[in-house]
Amino acid sequence: MKSESPITASNSHEGTPLLDLRGMVKSYPGCLANDQVDLTLMPGQIHALLGENGAGKSTLVKMIYGVLRADQGDIEWQGAPVTINNPSVARGLGIAMVFQHFSLFESLTVSENIALGLGDSSGVNTDSLDEDIVTISARYGLPLDPERYVYTLSVGERQRIEIVRCLLQNPKLLIMDEPTSVLTPQEVDTLFKTLRQLSSEGVAILYISHKLDEIKALCHHATILRGGRVVGIANPATESASSLASMMIGQDVTPHRLPESAGFGPVSLACQSLTLPAADSFSVKLDDINLSVRAGEILGIAGVAGNGQDELINALSGEILLSSADMVQFKGQPVGRLMPGSRRQIGLCVVPEERLGHAAVPGMSLAENAFLTGAQRLSLSRVGFIRHRASRQFASRVIDAFQVQCRGSAAAADSLSGGNLQKFVVGREIMQKPEVLVVAQPTWGVDAGAAAAIHDALLGLAADGAAVIIVSQDLDELLGVCHSIMAICAGKTSDVFPAKHITMEEIGLLMGGAALDGLQATDGVVNGQESARKFGPEAPL
Amino acid sequence: MSETVILTLLTIITAATPLVFAAIGELITEKSGVLNLGVEGMMLVGAVSSFIVVSVTGVDVLGVLAGVLAGMLLSLVFSVLCLTLQASQVATGLALTLFGIGLSALAGQSMIGVAYEGLPKLSIPILSELPVVGQLLFSHDILVYVSFALVAAVAWFLYRTRAGLVLRAVGDSHDAAHALGYNVVAIRYLATVFGGACSGLAGAYLSMSYSPMWVENMTAGRGWIALALVVFASWRPWRLLFGAYLFGSISILQLHGQAIGLDVPSQLMSMLPYIATILVLVLISRDRGKIRRNAPACIGKAFHPTT
Structure with a gap:
């Protein structure tokens, strides 16, 4: 230092x-x-x-x-x-700036978006601007079509717009x-x-x-x-x-130690040929997904946003019901057509990615939010009435255990900072002691100290015999806490690989839809040879 | 026979014109991300103001201006409440309509039964002499011509000028627009006041041309049809013009239905604009791309600027 x-x-x-x-x-x-x-x-x-x-x-x-x-x-x-x-x-x-949360207008075209970020002198729909965009994007290897609407573009392409917009200002x-x-x-x-x-x-x-x-x-x-x-x-x-x-x-950090991967229990959650048609032109269809996770195992699913993660999580949580109950199996029992509450009741808990508005109701207190997912497993309601004291106590336990900084269980969810709310919604599920926990981007926007606490809690949950699935884009996180890793690309999953033997570059290739030749997939757990071949070079990026 | 057809077509034009005015103004307001449900109220206050002024002064131009100003004032109240003080747009808009109904009835008490000959027809020389077409297209009062010009101007403004692009951007994502340095609140003020001016103009047309007199609640739900029309047109100006004439025809057919032997209950006909709007909503909702391209994503959402 x-x-x-x-x-x-x-x-x-x-x-x-x-x-x-x-x-x-x-x-x-x-x-x-x-x-x-x-x-x-x-x-x-x-x-x-x-x-x-x-x-x-x-x-x-x-x-x-x-x-x-x-x-x-x-x-x-x-x-x-x-x-x-x-x-x-x-x-x-x-001075030009590329924002963390993109400052793009989804209903406008690439060229209109760029015009808005340039000075007042530039016109609209001018051919010269389109030409400039094409020239700059070719010069810096950032391909862009000026006529496309932003809502049709991937996150990577959107960032290119921001960068090209900056570069056009010299x-x-x-x-x-x-x-x-x-x-x-x-x-x-x-x-x-x-x-x-x-x-x-x-x-x-x-x-x-x-x-x-x-x-x-x-x-x-x-x-x-x-x-x-x-x-x-x-x-x-x-x-x-x-x-x-x-x-x-401000203090020394100790790197995560991955626990020994020996001694997993029986399969807790399995997807068998999970297939889900795209709901509309903006969602991804899930194509024959097979995966399984055993008691005590942490499985990481890597992928660039928008490749079917949301759909997969919704299919696992029960927000989307599948055409056949067998597609999702909880300890051998078909649950693909159970509602989210019933799945939570038997011990399948899910933390969605969007913490405000999906994982938590913004205007409701932490106690009410705790009730919303904890009601079934912790019996927070009695003959249709809310047990307020029990709900408050549960919320307070989560707040204490995860050091959520807030004004107590009566604080509204949207009064918390992003990181603290994330600790709360992840902690809320962990404290229910689920047998299977599916969690999306568990440490997104959370600082290193809080991330370490969340990771420790997930590892502790697995050590106690729960099966955990982490869906994340953060490869450091996946390599740090998972036993096995797979990738999802365009609604298809890759083979599963042991986290010890896979490198970040190899995960990157999987996320892009390529297959890995040199690496031994985990045996017998997932897609056989046939689907591995199917998942070859023709898979879209 | 052809005389009846021409008369019917002429009344369709007069029925569609106030819808065009009110809806095109609301379209601009909504494109900036503001939902003003007070159109009906602003129309009524516009109608009574222009009628009072024209019957006192006898000057048509002053009457029209009074209607426009009244609409602007009312929308300014709405803007202060919703854009500066961050009140709920839906609740404030509804309140504005109720307020407008009451205020116009109060102000117009002495005007009931007062006579006024209406805006003069502006016959375009030579062209208006043409058989059929001349009477149909070239011998209206000035506001009918203005309504067409206004739609063309709004279409040009929205899709051909930088200011229009900024307006659409503000309605699509106020946070992004703010981050790029655009003054979201000021732009929304302008758009909302323009919407108020157009509603006032629609009211002025009703009391000065459509039926030159003042009757309590004379808009008879046209403000709500205008609101539905904006959605029906999926926020596109030329589709809005088409929709206004379609809804105008429906309302005239409903009036003359019996006369031309159409045996449909009039209540059913007055439901038609709304049913059509719901159908269009369902149809465009099936294609999220269409919604994303045309519907202002930030509509009705309060904007809290960070400093």
Whole structure:
């Protein structure tokens, strides 16, 4: 860990800084999001902004881009003081930003979306803009069709729109807020190539992430934030991932230890030729999915968003009933046509991906939300009446066990921060001691400390004999906690591989729909040879 | 015989015109992501205001302007409540309709029975002399021509200008529009007030041209038909024009049904616009692509800007 002052570090570069921030302060009621943050960026530099959720990274870049207004602080751009109170001012200076949650308009075309992000001078439906889009996207290897409507595009393609929109402004500074959270490893490689090309052309890049290996691979310089303050300046290439992580978290992190995979019990949950037609042109059809998970086993399902994960989870939870009950079997018993409540009753619990609005009712209290899924297994109702005290107690137990920061069991679900609500909805199911737990993106948007707590709880649940399925795009997470791993692509699942013997690149290939030749799939559990062959090169990406 | 047909067609035009005005304004409002259910109320207040002004001053232009202004004022109240103070749009819109019904009845008490000869017909020279076509297309009051021009202008604005693109963007995702630096609340104010102006104009047409007099509650549900019409047209201006004439024809057929030997209960006919709208809703809901392309995704949602 280096603890040089920011000034010494930035002086190692020559010339006038492109951007120089001094003493940036931004506070919200009850929270100091940025506290005297300094940052210096040189032209052509790829600068990482590293920190946990809530460290103040997004707040800082939103002030640079003019979306948020700083309470205090000075911004110098190319040596001259500036006030950036609107994104159009930032764009005028040459600052472009790719947002974490895309700022795209789904009902508009690619070219209309790009026109909206450019200055007021640009027209609409102009052929010249379409030409520029095609030229830029070819130059940086980001293929895009200007006429397509955004709602028809995949997440990766959507991000390309954002990047091309930025590049069309000939930016001097490109800000990227967690750009890789939704991409496959292969897409990440392409993105990095583009970013390195830009950097060599003199564009400075401010890159926000909490993925340490990416930052080590890409960035020249890193500023580490914790609790709204700069806690370190580092050269990521010479730091180890664990030293960066300990700066970020403020304490040493111990990597996860995968428990021994011996001694699984009988099969708890199995899908047999699970097939589900697409509900409409926006959903994915599930095509002959076979999988099984044994008591004590954690199975990870990797996949890029929108490849059938939602449909699979809904089929397992009972939100979508299947044409045949045999397609989902719980301890040998066909449950494919049971309603969600009945499945929960027998011990099949599910945590959906969208925590606010799907896993929890936003305007209801935590106690009421606890009742909604806990009613059956914990007998929280009696002859049709809610047992309020028992519900409150259950909610409080979850809050205590998972250290959910909130104002107690009466707090509304939407008053919690994302990470805390995630701890609550995952904890709520775990505390019901299910025999099978299916959980989607268990640590999405959760900081490292809370993620570790959730992972520990999942491992503990499996150690107690439950079968767990984790659906996630976060490969680090899957490799860290799962015994076996499979991928889903275009509604088809791959073979199952033992997590010990598969690499991140190989999972990436599986997520793209390719088959792995050299690797031995777990025996007898899943798709036989025939479906493995079927899942060959013709599978769509 | 042909004389009856021409007369019927002429009444269809006069029945469709107020629907065009009210619906095209609401279309712009909804495209910006605001649902104003107060169309009926704004029409009524527009109708009574223009009738009072024209019968006091005797100047037609002032009457029309008074209707437009009254609609704008009412929609401004709605905007302050819903866009600045973040009140529920549905509840406020309904309240606006009820308020408009009451206010117009109160203001118009002394106007019942007052006579006014109506807006003059603006016959276009030469063209209006043509047999049949001349009478049908080229000898109306100015507002009928304005209604066609307005639809063309709105279609051009929405799909050919940058401002129209921004308006559609704000209605599609107010958070994204805000992140790009567009002033969501200001744009929605403008769109809502434009909607109010058009509703007021629709009211002015009713009391100054359609039936030049003031009768309590004279809109008789046309505001609701206009609301249904926007959905029926799936938020497309030219489809809206078509829909307005279709709904206008239905309402005229319902009036003249008996005369031309159509033996259908009039209640059934007055249900038709709504049934048609529900059918269209069901049909377009089957194709999510169509909904995604045309329906403003943020409609009715409150926008809380972060600073």
